Amino acid sequence: MSSQSSLSDRFKRPSQSIQTRSNHSMFNGHHATVDCPECHRIMVPRVITYYGQPTKSICPFCGATFAKYPSGLERLLARFQTRVLTFAIFKGFVLVAILFGLTFLGSSNGILPESLSEFSLFMTVVFTAVALAEFIFQCVEKMATRFSHESNYYWALLVLVAWASASLNRDLTLPIIILSFAMILRGILVGLAQVIRKN
Structure with a gap:
């Protein structure tokens, strides 16, 4: 029984270290979540699209606008x-x-x-x-x-x-x-x- 647990631990440890290392490198210097300026909750903004074009991102909790994406005409102007x-x-x-x-x-x-x-x-x-x-x-x-x-x-x-x-x-x-x-x-x-x- 102890040998099986040691084998399972031996196979689990490398995968956990690899997963931790990859997550650390992926989000190194970046924040995966942001603070909502309205409800002040930690959240991941949801992007709203219109005919495939992103228009804005909102808070999933209160629905407040977090960021607006300019249209093609606005970018031109x-x-x-x-x-x-x-x-x-x-x-x-x-x-x-x-x-x-x-x-x-x-x-x-x-x-x-x-x-x-x-x-x-x-x-x-x-x-x-x-x-x-x-x-x-x-x-x-x-x-x-x-x-x-x-x-x-x-x-x-x-x-x-x-x-x-x-x-x-x-x-x-x-x-x-x-x-x-x-x-x-x-x-x-x-x-x-x-x-x-x-x-």
Whole structure:
């Protein structure tokens, strides 16, 4: 009886050591479970899928959302996020506006072909507006970062002030619309520059 138990122990010990070693190496430096931020239970998040695409993970105990997974469109738009706190982009827009302005002056004085006059004037106005939009963007983002606030509240307040100003004074409607389009164009240009730089 003792010989059988010793044989069984002899065969069990290596398997237990192998299993312990494999589990230790598999989860070495990682946590298999996490703490739920709502019910504070130790759990393994359950992934929710929609047509085969993961959308979020939830706590199996309370159902609270633990993490959200961005969709393909959100991942694409994330590459266009341009909250970069630097005035280098503003200087670039100003430089381009100055170059088009000099081209306009050269074509107006006969130094350059006159066919460039209207195009250079248009591009000067466009890049001047884009540079102003970039300056406003950087100021708002730097202010929010300085006071440790979410910049979305500043933008919402800025939109509210612009809407109130346009309602009180009709003459401000056109400049506000132009500046709004300049903000959109500024986001597209800087976003494309970031995408090209990442690739």
